[in-house]
Amino acid sequence: MCDTISELHVTKHATLRCQQRGIRREDLAALIFYADIEVPAGDRAIMMQVSRARARQLNLGDGLARMGAILSEDGAIVTVARIHNNRRGRAWRRGRN
Numbered sequence: 001m002c003d004t005i006s007e008l009h010v011t012k013h014a015t016l017r018c019q020q021r022g023i024r025r026e027d028l029a030a031l032i033f034y035a036d037i038e039v040p041a042g043d044r045a046i047m048m049q050v051s052r053a054r055a056r057q058l059n060l061g062d063g064l065a066r067m068g069a070i071l072s073e074d075g076a077i078v079t080v081a082r083i084h085n086n087r088r089g090r091a092w093r094r095g096r097n
Contacts, residue, residue: 008032009076014069017080023067028080031067034058044073049083 008029010018018028034055035048047068055065070078 009074011076011078014077014079021080021082023080027064027067028069028077030060030064031069032071032077034060034064035069041070045070045078047071 008025010025010028017023018025031050032048034050036051036054037049039047039049041047047070049068050060050064052062052065054060055062066083067080068083069080072078
């Protein structure tokens with residue numbers, strides 16, 4: 001999808017979320033480049049993730065496998081999230097009510 005950090009189109013919202021969640025731009029680029037899981041996220045957007053097996057295979061560390069990015073249909077990174085493991089599988093936290 002992209003080869004360098006400068007090719008990423010990151011929205012202001014995603015930039016803010018990266019700052020809040022301690023996700024570096026280099027990690028975000030690696031996530032998009034090595035992602036092997038794509039899940040529909042609604043409104044024609046997709047959530048991209050790196051599986052734990054692929055992260056181990058590429059020696060990327062477990063931290064990358066715990067991140068996800070939502071991309072719009074035009075390829076812009078809309079937001080990023082930390083993925084949490086729970087009894088129902090991998091999920092990201094929803095906003096508080």
